[in-house]
Amino acid sequence: YSPHQFKSIYYARLDGQTKPAPHYLIDALFKKISYPNIEGFINLDRFGTLNNENVFLDISIIIINFSELQNEQNISYRLTCGQAVFSGSLNAQTAHNYTLQ
Known part of the structure; x- marks a missing residue:
């Protein structure tokens, strides 16, 4: 289940690189926020x-x-x-x- 954490830091794949995830993304993942299609x-x-x-x-x-x-x-x-x-x-x-x- 997402989000994933390593050494107290949440990471995400952004632009083909693994980077610390921005707060809004972690918040959306916890709340399972989705956007309309x-x-x-x-x-x-x-x-x-x-x-x-x-x-x-x-x-x-x-x-x-x-x-x-x-x-x-x-x-x-x-x-x-x-x-x-x-x-x-x-x-x-x-x-x-x-x-x-």
């Missing part, structure tokens, strides 16, 4: 051209918590786009949803 998926739904200038891209974003008995709150994601503009960012009523805050 959360995965995200992006699916391309539609892609096309509206006219000779504009291209549209519709995607779905799915976030799944695969952990048993563990719930994570306030999950967020960020989607960035280079050399393009999200159409909603041009609408004054929805532009606040597209800021990098």
Whole structure:
């Protein structure tokens, strides 16, 4: 059972080396703390051209918590786009949803 101790010092393998373990790691091992297994998926739904200038891209974003008995709150994601503009960012009523805050 972990954690393991030798001469009153707890050790852990970090970066391919055996080093004295940091306190937070020993605390987590004693308490058997685990973190949620959360995965995200992006699916391309539609892609096309509206006219000779504009291209549209519709995607779905799915976030799944695969952990048993563990719930994570306030999950967020960020989607960035280079050399393009999200159409909603041009609408004054929805532009606040597209800021990098």
